[in-house]
Amino acid sequence: xxxxxxxxxxxxxxxxxxxxxxxxxxxxxxxxxxxxxxxxxxxxxxxxxxxxxxxxxxxxxxxxxxxxxxxxxxxxx
Numbered sequence: 001x002x003x004x005x006x007x008x009x010x011x012x013x014x015x016x017x018x019x020x021x022x023x024x025x026x027x028x029x030x031x032x033x034x035x036x037x038x039x040x041x042x043x044x045x046x047x048x049x050x051x052x053x054x055x056x057x058x059x060x061x062x063x064x065x066x067x068x069x070x071x072x073x074x075x076x077x
Contacts, residue, residue, distance in 0.1 A: 026054050 007016045022043065029039050040051040 023054065026051075030055065 003018055003021070007014075026039055026043060029042070030036070036051055036055075037048065040048050043051060045051045
């Protein structure tokens with residue numbers, strides 16, 4: 001009831017649910033770089049595979065990923 005009241009107050013669409021709030025929370029954590037295992041624990045998932053189902057929901061920029069090889073001196077010389 002509190003969630004619905006706040007949604008109405010903020011002008012959110014009627015389709016907003018507690019479940020969509022969980023999805024948004026998880027997506028924001030992923031985009032912020034939070035470890036998937038931490039997200040698993042926060043959401044209360046017993047299996048990591050349940051948490052990784054949500055990975056496709058994010059639009060993380062893979063071009064910003066840093067290769068571990070970039071930190072090795074031998075490759076940067």
